[in-house]
Amino acid sequence: MSGVHTLTIDQEIEETMPHGRESLKQVADFELFPLTKKAGASFPDRITIGRTVNNDVVIADTSVSRFHAYVRRDGNQWVVADAGSKNGSWLEAQSLAPRKERVLRSPAALRIGDVDLTFYVAADLFDALGGT
16 A cells, blocks of 8 residues: 555564654554444454455455455454455464464554554554553
8 A cells, every 4th residue: 555654563663762662643644444343244253354345444455355354353362364365464474374363462463465554452552652
């Protein structure tokens, strides 16, 4: 996605930034995709990610399949899976096997097709935005 930057928090930043984190407030151009279920959408137990408008999270990029991946709550944790996409998905630079769920810990680097994303639970996002 041209013009959109994804913030990832890596070891180098933790060692050089005050309080161990870079604030998202310092990043001028980022998009936030809330993990919410659209009313009447398919797969009521999961939040779908894809290129078409019938997904819960829509990423308008040609490298993203129509139905590319999904996330869902599994007890007290989140999981992610590739839905059998054409261009693949990665979690922390490791390829996701189609339809095989992996635990998603916050913050986590995700790649959906050619689009880099960072997954945050609410408390971690609040901290990254400079909350106290």
